[in-house]
Amino acid sequence: MQTMYFYPCSEEFPLSQHFGENPGMYRQYGLSGHNGLDIALPAGQPVYAVADGEVVLAEGQGTSCYGRQVRLQHKEALSLYAHLSRIEVQEGEKVVEKQLIGWSGGAASDPYAGNTTGPHLHFELRPAAGGVPGFGGAVNPLPLLCSHDYDPAAVPIYQVQVVVPALNLRTRPDTASRIAETAGLGAEFSILKEEEYDGMLWLRVQTPLTRFLCARQGSQTYARHLLTYSSRPQSENWARSVTAFLRSIGYTGPAPQEEH
Ligand SMILES: [Zn+2]
Structure with missing residues (x-):
């Protein structure tokens, strides 16, 4: 079964920086542009796991550019949630899709907010098979994300x-x-x-x-x-594997490790 990746927060808030934007600003980090999605969440909004997985990092006093962050390992990819104000999970814990994992933050006054000019959620998705070259192993996650109430079986009228x-x-x-x-x-x-x-x-x-x-x-x-539609139209299955997505954008990185 293919993994569905759900949106990491409420969809009500605008995106403040897309994947690949502002190459000039990210050159100092060795990146070809912004390597994630910035969602303009005010501080204190719930942040959810995008898929089932395991907490591989829950850093409550992170001093890197990500600040207080959570990283989840999924079957095909790692997801990263940065600039949080509070973390609700522990390293080694198993989480399920849409589970609350923390709360948004990013206030410049917070010593563990990381590299931020104001509240927002920085979200990254790093496929195990490798990401788009120049983006630190990450891909544009937006085409892979679904609404929390997304129903792949819903039939258009x-x-x-x-x-x-x-x-x-x-x-x-x-x-x-x-x-x-x-x-x-x-x-x-x-x-x-x-x-x-x-x-x-x-x-x-x-x-x-x-x-x-x-x-x-x-x-x-x-x-x-x-x-x-007089009959059921061809269902468009949006739940795509990360590797199928990478293929669709023309990236042929190293093949993912076989699971035994
Ligand atoms: Zn960002």
């Missing part, structure tokens, strides 16, 4: 097409929520369910992370109905 130049995909069916991505004219999405709210028709898109788009507001149409 219909498909829509964006009919405006740009349409926002949001984390909740609410214009006050965060814009996660913006889709262009002609983009097509499979829809899992619809929600009518305050004169707006919101559609939940079939993606690993929770995304909603507004298809209609009053007489304005932003996404038109394209087709109804």
Whole structure:
């Protein structure tokens, strides 16, 4: 069975630094750019294990650039959670997916916050097979992460097409929520369910992370109905192994060790 990797915290908070960004700043660490995801979590938010695994490092008074950190070893990869304010697990402990492992931190006043200018979660995923060259063994974890309520067996009801130049995909069916991505004219999405709210028709898109788009507001149409699925469509299985992911991005590192 393939491992599913779940998002390490609530999806409500924006990403403040993507994988690969700011190469100039990371050159001093021997990296080609930022080697993880920075999520703009305020201090004190729960941080969860992305998959079943074992705690290989629980450093409560870390003085490295990661500060107070937890590292979990999973079947195919190691996950790293940095700049925490509190740790809820111990080294050697087995954890299950979505288990609370600590709380976010990163306040500059905290002596164990590590190298940070303010509260956020720094998250890394390091495949056992090796990462993208230049990134300290890490890969961009975002394509591998799913929502906590992600259901790979969920069947979409219909498909829509964006009919405006740009349409926002949001984390909740609410214009006050965060814009996660913006889709262009002609983009097509499979829809899992619809929600009518305050004169707006919101559609939940079939993606690993929770995304909603507004298809209609009053007489304005932003996404038109394209087709109804009369039979169960080919299920898109987003739960991918890390090695399959590495192959998909064209990285052929050393083969992972066989398990005996
Ligand atoms: Zn970071």
